[in-house]
Amino acid sequence: MNQTTAPLRSAPPAVRAAPSRPVKLTINARPYVLQLEPRVTLLDALRDYAGLAGTKKGCDRGQCGACTVLANGRRINACLTLAVMHEGESITTVEGLAHGDALSPIQQAFIEHDAFQCGYCTPGQLCSATALLDEFAEGTASVATGDVRRRPPQLSAAEIRERMSGNLCRCGAYPNIVAAVAAAQRRTRGT
The missing domain is CATH 3.10.20.30 (Beta-grasp domain)
Structure with missing residues (x-):
């Protein structure tokens, strides 16, 4: 049996971390x-x-x-x-997100509507919902916006679900998250 040995190769050069x-x-x-x-x-x-x-x-x-x-x-x-x-x-x-010792409207609404279970996704949900409310207040439309000419657009449950679609909740608290966002939006509008 003819055995050949592979040529010896040197180790690849060590990758040095970029300086901080x-x-x-x-x-x-x-x-x-x-x-x-x-x-x-x-x-x-x-x-x-x-x-x-x-x-x-x-x-x-x-x-x-x-x-x-x-x-x-x-x-x-x-x-x-x-x-x-x-x-x-x-x-x-x-x-x-809080204003000193006072919770933000979205934080308060999440508590009132029990919009979390294990809480792991909650920080991301809260930040996303905060941006959602700001986008909505500016009149920014989403793919779920029924009438893009209407100012301000209607914040329906479908609109909230679409705008929050980048955040997953493995516990399935979605109905409560939608309710919390709607409540926070009403609270910030003063209605």
């Missing part, structure tokens, strides 16, 4: 300068470097919405974006 650098973010209205490698996600920067553990790591693929935060008021999945991409921006996490 300061990244300036305003998180929940407080300035932060975090020393980060460029490959650190915003989610990991918030949890591991800023010490804000309210934002949850669910799927780490942008499919569940547990990591939803607001970047300059716009909702994003923090697991899908690098922290350096948001340098100089204002980031709001679930810890920043």
Whole structure:
């Protein structure tokens, strides 16, 4: 039997981490300068470097919405974006939604309508619902908006479900989440 030996190959070169650098973010209205490698996600920067553990790591693929935060008021999945991409921006996490000791209208509505069970998805749901109410107040339409000419659009249950579709709740609290968002919208309108 003729056996040949494979030629010896050297090990691939070690991949060195990129040097860390300061990244300036305003998180929940407080300035932060975090020393980060460029490959650190915003989610990991918030949890591991800023010490804000309210934002949850669910799927780490942008499919569940547990990591939803607001970047300059716009909702994003923090697991899908690098922290350096948001340098100089204002980031709001679930810890920043309350107004001092007073809960935000959406936080209060989630409690009143029992819009959570295990609570793992709740931080992302709250941030997403906060952005939903802001978008709605601005008159931004969604694919579920019945009449895009109507100002303001009607916030129906279908509209809420569509606008919250980026956030999954494995416990199935969806009806209560829809009720909480509708109640918060009525509360902010004063009706």
